[in-house]
Amino acid sequence: MSPSLLDVPSVREYLCRQLLCRVPTPHKAVALTFDDGPHPSHTPWLLDMLAAKDIKATFFVVGRRVRRFRDLVGRAQAEGHEIGNHTDHHLPLSPLPAGLIARELNVCGRLVEGVTGHRPRFMRPPMGWFNDKVLRISRELGYEPVIGTIHPQDSRQPGVPTIMRRLHRRLEPGAIIILHDGGWRIRASRQQTLRAVDLLTDELLAQGFAFPTLSGLVDDAAAGKADDESV
Numbered sequence: 500m501s502p503s504l505l506d507v508p509s510v511r512e513y514l515c516r517q518l519l520c521r522v523p524t525p526h527k528a529v530a531l532t533f534d535d536g537p538h539p540s541h542t543p544w545l546l547d548m549l550a551a552k553d554i555k556a557t558f559f560v561v562g563r564r565v566r567r568f569r570d571l572v573g574r575a576q577a578e579g580h581e582i583g584n585h586t587d588h589h590l591p592l593s594p595l596p597a598g599l600i601a602r603e604l605n606v607c608g609r610l611v612e613g614v615t616g617h618r619p620r621f622m623r624p625p626m627g628w629f630n631d632k633v634l635r636i637s638r639e640l641g642y643e644p645v646i647g648t649i650h651p652q653d654s655r656q657p658g659v660p661t662i663m664r665r666l667h668r669r670l671e672p673g674a675i676i677i678l679h680d681g682g683w684r685i686r687a688s689r690q691q692t693l694r695a696v697d698l699l700t701d702e703l704l705a706q707g708f709a710f711p712t713l714s715g716l717v718d719d720a721a722a723g724k725a726d727d728e729s730v
């Protein structure tokens with residue numbers, strides 16, 4: 500099993516200086532994020548589960564899937580979840596020329612806007628691949644680039660106990676958890692992910708954790724900081 504970029508401390512430190520990896524907050528709150536959807540069966544299952552537990556998540560959707568399953572994006576938005584931009588085709592952006600990077604972001608952003616009425620605030624580079632050019636263009640287009648704190652590589656299906664162990668290893672207030680409800684292949688199984696999310700949310704809810712959207716996590720932390728400074 501190859502490590503995730505976030506598993507190597509020196510690399511993680513570098514990443515966190517370049518783009519959003521975690522949100523410093525004293526509150527017991529974490530952001531669940533799901534990439535590569537929407538997916539016709541995994542996403543509705545997840546939305547049902549999140550609704551039953553009254554918790555929010557952020558979905559980094561891919562344009563090519565939004566075209567096919569736009570109703571699921573509408574449902575997620577209507578149920579209070581946040582939609583992020585994960586580009587149109589889920590290609591590594593770093594090798595692409597500026598025009599194509601912008602196109603990948605703009606097409607996905609417009610598709611989301613067509614459903615939700617507004618453009619996503621955050622973008623996550625596919626496969627975590629980025630360089631200075633990708634970050635500059637993303638920011639110029641109005642997107643805040645984000646990676647996350649914990650990437651348990653759930654899409655490789657390492658088994659639910661392994662996913663849980665990886666999640667626990669770096670779980671902390673302000674963590675941004677990277678999981679996958681979709682995949683490049685529509686038939687990709689996400690049963691392990693769904694099971695792990697069910698277990699993790701039960702456990703953290705029992706510990707008093709909140710699950711805001713990514714914007715909620717970032718804005719609450721910023722508001723808390725502003726309060727501290729005004730005292």
Ligand SMILES: [Zn+2]
Nearest residue numbers: 534535625626
């Ligand atoms: Zn992805």
